[in-house]
Amino acid sequence: MANEQNLKPRNNAKNLVPNSERTPSELRAITQKGGIASGKARREKRDRQEQVLMILDLAVKNPEIMEKLNKLGVEGGKRTIETAMDVSVINRVLETGDPTAYKAIKEEAYGKVRDKTDGGFNLNLSIDSAHFGGEYVVDSEVSDE
Secondary structure, eight states: OOOHHHHSOOGGGGGOOOGGGSOHHHHHHHHHHHHHHHHHHHHHHHHHHHHHHHHHTSBOOOHHHHHHHHHTTOOGGGOBHHHHHHHHHHHHHHHHOOHHHHHHHHHHHHOOOOEEEETTEEEEEEEEEEEETTEEEEEEEEEEO
């Protein structure tokens, strides 16, 4: 947060050169370094995501968790860590009414539902859990704000 301490000029401020005073080759070198760093960060993020997805797809080995999944009718190939975590979140919603857990499981099932504002009215769209003839029923609620 900005305050007196970090708004004071620093000793190295005189070493900074604005981009308008740099040569085209200097600008090219700086942007190239930024592009390389950006690509590296994207690859690392992709690799982390792939690792997490791989772990979530692993089969459950814990007998207690497997028994709970069996009672719910979850079949063998679907007894993954991800399924067990989803069941855990649903149980939390049912036991405590935790709104954060409810939102997480609803987003998992239906995707993100966004509020759309149109002409001063707040239009909240939500997908009902009922499924009729291949189409989802969409409830909309309009309110003045």
